[in-house]
Amino acid sequence: MTVVRVTASIPPTIAPTAASWDPDRGLEVLWNDGQAATYSPAWLRRYDYSLDAPDRRRSPVALWPAEAGEPPRFTHAEVVGSTEGQLAYLDAVREHGAAIVTDVPAEHHEVERFAQTIGHVREVAFERVHNVRHDPAGYNVAHTPGELKPHTDMPSYNWPPSVQLLHFLTNRATGGESTLVDGWAALAELRRDAPQHFDTLTRVPVPYQLFSDDEDTWAENPMVALDTDGEVRLFRFSNQLAQPLAAPFEQVEAFYDAYRHLGQIIDSGRYRATFTSRDGDLLTVHSHRVLHGRLTYDPTSGSRHLQDVYMEFDDLMARRRVLRGEHQPLAAQAQEDA
Ligand SMILES: [Fe+2]
Numbered sequence: 001m002t003v004v005r006v007t008a009s010i011p012p013t014i015a016p017t018a019a020s021w022d023p024d025r026g027l028e029v030l031w032n033d034g035q036a037a038t039y040s041p042a043w044l045r046r047y048d049y050s051l052d053a054p055d056r057r058r059s060p061v062a063l064w065p066a067e068a069g070e071p072p073r074f075t076h077a078e079v080v081g082s083t084e085g086q087l088a089y090l091d092a093v094r095e096h097g098a099a100i101v102t103d104v105p106a107e108h109h110e111v112e113r114f115a116q117t118i119g120h121v122r123e124v125a126f127e128r129v130h131n132v133r134h135d136p137a138g139y140n141v142a143h144t145p146g147e148l149k150p151h152t153d154m155p156s157y158n159w160p161p162s163v164q165l166l167h168f169l170t171n172r173a174t175g176g177e178s179t180l181v182d183g184w185a186a187l188a189e190l191r192r193d194a195p196q197h198f199d200t201l202t203r204v205p206v207p208y209q210l211f212s213d214d215e216d217t218w219a220e221n222p223m224v225a226l227d228t229d230g231e232v233r234l235f236r237f238s239n240q241l242a243q244p245l246a247a248p249f250e251q252v253e254a255f256y257d258a259y260r261h262l263g264q265i266i267d268s269g270r271y272r273a274t275f276t277s278r279d280g281d282l283l284t285v286h287s288h289r290v291l292h293g294r295l296t297y298d299p300t301s302g303s304r305h306l307q308d309v310y311m312e313f314d315d316l317m318a319r320r321r322v323l324r325g326e327h328q329p330l331a332a333q334a335q336e337d338a
Contacts, residue, residue, distance in 0.1 A: 119315030161310030176297030197258035
């Protein structure tokens with residue numbers, strides 16, 4: 001019979017009284033509360049505490065080189081129609097931070113259907129499916145034909161959406177090339193060349209706001225959030241949504257020095273992919289990492305209409321684990337009949 005104990009019932013003096021190793025069964029331990037347990041070699045390897053184990057478990061991230069090429073491309077048929085194709089696409093998003101799916105049907109809300117085949121739509125204020133096209137009366141800079149500098153969306157949320165899907169229903173206008181920048185690569189350069197600037201951006205909170213007549217989203221956080229290993233986990237970068245700082249005055253000049261330095265790296269063209277998106281292309285961006293933008297275009301030269309939705313990176317990675325068959329828990333005890 002399996003005994004399930006709650007953590008609070010385990011005495012603080014818990015310790016092994018005897019342990020032995022069997023190459024097939026694994027580590028057999030007798031605990032001083034009378035319990036006996038066997039830990040299989042596979043289980044021990046998976047939950048290894050040694051120093052390099054966290055690195056082996058960490059998602060591999062391939063930072064873009066200074067001369068970045070276009071993101072990897074996949075056809076819609078292979079991503080929605082085959083396990084191998086969908087896994088290759090999810091691997092690309094995981095490692096590269098961006099991927100392009102081509103030949104997506106040019107139908108309204110197809111982007112939402114695509115999202116539902118690989119995870120779930122993350123709804124935010126404004127619209128579930130956002131339309132991006134020229135609107136002379138529009139308020140949002142995205143609805144002008146002007147250049148959209150590389151940015152991340154929705155830093156006005158404490159947890160901004162971590163994946164963005166941008167589906168080009170049509171793109172027949174002259175200009176308007178898509179731009180993507182690996183923000184984590186830009187931050188790696190900043191950290192290497194000016195660690196004090198990098199540190200400032202992890203500490204000084206920046207307010208961001210996006211509002212309409214009916215909605216008002218606002219959040220104040222440092223631009224860079226680190227994980228428990230000190231690696232970048234979440235990057236917020238949006239000149240158009242940034243609000244005046246509300247930080248202690250002695251932090252203000254240091255912040256603007258750091259922000260200017262980072263802005264120069266992002267504007268430099270390093271770590272940037274610039275390419276033409278065609279009808280039926282769907283960009284996937286890990287938006288806690290990769291910035292997106294576009295060059296200026298001529299709205300009189302042809303139509304241009306995108307629809308986009310947000311998702312969560314965790315859901316894409318959950319889908320990947322299920323496709324790889326990794327979602328079954330690993331029993332601690334070796335199966336007797338194995
Ligand atoms: Fe955007």
